[in-house]
Amino acid sequence: MSSVFFYARKDAKKNWKMFIFVIIAIAISTANIIIINGFMDGLTNGFLEKTMDTSSGHINIYPNEQDKYIEGLGIKEKKIEGMDEVAAYSPRITAGGALHYKEKFKTVKILALDPLKENEVTILLSKIDSGETLAANDRDGTLISYRLANDLKVKVGDEVTIVFENGKTRLFKIRGILHTGLAMDANTVIINFEEAAEQLNLYNKASIILVKLHDEALSGEYKNKISRELGIQKIKEWKQEIESVLSSFKTFRDISNLIIGIGLFTGGVSVGIVLYINILHKRRQIGILKAIGMKDLQILFVYILQAVFLGTIGILIGDILGYAGTKYLEAHPFPDPTLGSLGPRFHLFLIYDTSLVTMLIVILAAAFPAIMAGRTNIIKAIWGE
Amino acid sequence: MEIIKTNNLKKSYMLGKVEVKALNGVDTSIEQGEFVAIMGPSGCGKSTFLNLTGMLDIPTSGEIYIEGNDVTNMNSNKRAEYRLKYIGFIFQFFNLFNELTVMENVMFPMMLNKRPNYKERAKELLDLVGLGDRLNHLPSEISGGQQQRVTIARSLGNDPKILLADEPTGNLDTKSSIEIIELFRKLNREQGQTIVMVTHSPEIGGMADRIIHFRDGTIGN
Ligand SMILES: Nc1ncnc2c1ncn2[C@@H]1O[C@H](COP(=O)(O)OP(=O)(O)O)[C@@H](O)[C@H]1O
Ligand SMILES: [Mg+2]
Numbered sequence: 001m002s003s004v005f006f007y008a009r010k011d012a013k014k015n016w017k018m019f020i021f022v023i024i025a026i027a028i029s030t031a032n033i034i035i036i037n038g039f040m041d042g043l044t045n046g047f048l049e050k051t052m053d054t055s056s057g058h059i060n061i062y063p064n065e066q067d068k069y070i071e072g073l074g075i076k077e078k079k080i081e082g083m084d085e086v087a088a089y090s091p092r093i094t095a096g097g098a099l100h101y102k103e104k105f106k107t108v109k110i111l112a113l114d115p116l117k118e119n120e121v122t123i124l125l126s127k128i129d130s131g132e133t134l135a136a137n138d139r140d141g142t143l144i145s146y147r148l149a150n151d152l153k154v155k156v157g158d159e160v161t162i163v164f165e166n167g168k169t170r171l172f173k174i175r176g177i178l179h180t181g182l183a184m185d186a187n188t189v190i191i192n193f194e195e196a197a198e199q200l201n202l203y204n205k206a207s208i209i210l211v212k213l214h215d216e217a218l219s220g221e222y223k224n225k226i227s228r229e230l231g232i233q234k235i236k237e238w239k240q241e242i243e244s245v246l247s248s249f250k251t252f253r254d255i256s257n258l259i260i261g262i263g264l265f266t267g268g269v270s271v272g273i274v275l276y277i278n279i280l281h282k283r284r285q286i287g288i289l290k291a292i293g294m295k296d297l298q299i300l301f302v303y304i305l306q307a308v309f310l311g312t313i314g315i316l317i318g319d320i321l322g323y324a325g326t327k328y329l330e331a332h333p334f335p336d337p338t339l340g341s342l343g344p345r346f347h348l349f350l351i352y353d354t355s356l357v358t359m360l361i362v363i364l365a366a367a368f369p370a371i372m373a374g375r376t377n378i379i380k381a382i383w384g385e
Numbered sequence: 386m387e388i389i390k391t392n393n394l395k396k397s398y399m400l401g402k403v404e405v406k407a408l409n410g411v412d413t414s415i416e417q418g419e420f421v422a423i424m425g426p427s428g429c430g431k432s433t434f435l436n437l438t439g440m441l442d443i444p445t446s447g448e449i450y451i452e453g454n455d456v457t458n459m460n461s462n463k464r465a466e467y468r469l470k471y472i473g474f475i476f477q478f479f480n481l482f483n484e485l486t487v488m489e490n491v492m493f494p495m496m497l498n499k500r501p502n503y504k505e506r507a508k509e510l511l512d513l514v515g516l517g518d519r520l521n522h523l524p525s526e527i528s529g530g531q532q533q534r535v536t537i538a539r540s541l542g543n544d545p546k547i548l549l550a551d552e553p554t555g556n557l558d559t560k561s562s563i564e565i566i567e568l569f570r571k572l573n574r575e576q577g578q579t580i581v582m583v584t585h586s587p588e589i590g591g592m593a594d595r596i597i598h599f600r601d602g603t604i605g606n
Binding site: 013014015288289290292296297378 | 439
């Protein structure tokens, strides 16, 4: 084996000019994967964090299957409040409706909440672009999402009419413009919980209750406990809520994997081609290697080993480039209208995974030329054909 | 003792649909310690014979014995091992690894054979062929005659039982050719090295113990 290593090293060293391209291809492919995956993580995590921050508790309680609302809210709130690990909770009502301003009309999602309770669980009400947030007991005010505000050309201080799904209407004053970076930016209005309950005739009911625990790790245990004590079947942990966010990123993931796959494929092919050409140039030398007694398998190993050298150097350079690129973009993210900013996130496992996958591809790419080298016909190689 | 023996050795190549009979029934016997020259017109099968006895190629029919062992049908790994341990090859040109220095070229087959002290041995051999002062040169930095001497040094690393040389001086000027043959003579006399050498030149052939004449794939006289 040491002689195989010896020859592979010497041969690679002598041919470094040719191999520089292989190393560059591998390095670019590696850096590409690290940065793209970093971006995907940054994007996903950005959404996840925002979702967790603004739209979910550690545990979310939903109405039972056949019901539209959670019934007996008062008693349930009391029970939840009495649990040791519960830090806070916030019931919400969600309903359909429409927003009316001058001649314009837009369907909206009405989100009603109690600011005092909501602020203990999420930071939704702090996501304000302009104006002020909704104060406790402010039954005349509303927050409207920024895209809705743009569509209707309304601003802070304007008065708008909300049409509830049961046909009732009421005038609200816009206190602030909401900007979360999530889907709710499209068409959401936030109003006071009591006011919505009154308009919709929903006494003692809620659409969802967000529960915050002292320790998020207890969510599994508390999910069962709440289910038991409140007689509710549909309860989701934050992990489950995240899964639905993640699954909505599947298309993004698929596209980025495709880009990565193409990068790896072209990297692999260029490695394969350069090694193949090198081996064609070395036919006579391979013939001599065999003539002096090197075995087919040893010759195969020479070229696999060579690919591993090139792979190692290329991957190391790619790791450094990928790391530097990710770190730079993390510090200087692209501005993004919905998310605020869009940048990658660096994780060490990105380096491990990428290096491993790239090395596998390099070895795979080297396999064909290496096998070909091992099978070289001595006579033809030495007498040139 | 008989070191090489062939029995009705035949080799034919297919050139398209035409069968070319490169060897057509060769019976030879070469004794240990002999220095044999093989001569004959171009295309009469000399190289083919050497390749078969050196186990670089497989005969179409017939048998080859080395030290009495039938080596005709060994598998490719075994053949490689045999070549490494028992046979030294010298071709007409481009024998050396361009990537390796003179010293490394000589070391390499010994490393492959896991021979201890291969560095010392390589230096000894290069001294023997008169190139002790060229250890770190690349093959491209020395003359053709010197390259052939390095090849001889390399072929001796694992103390081969048989040295096979296919027109080793075919590419060299007279002076270098004589140096090579004198080296062969010396190895044969002093160390009892068995040598089978193909040559065109009657002068060079004349320096061998015995000449085997080939004609049209068979042995003539
Ligand atoms: N690989 C090959 N394919 C086809 N014909 C070959 C091959 N090698 C040798 N021959 C033919 O076999 C014959 C003997 O060749 P060779 O042994 O090289 O002769 P020599 O060395 O005596 O000049 C020649 O006619 C040559 O053309
Ligand atoms: Mg010939």
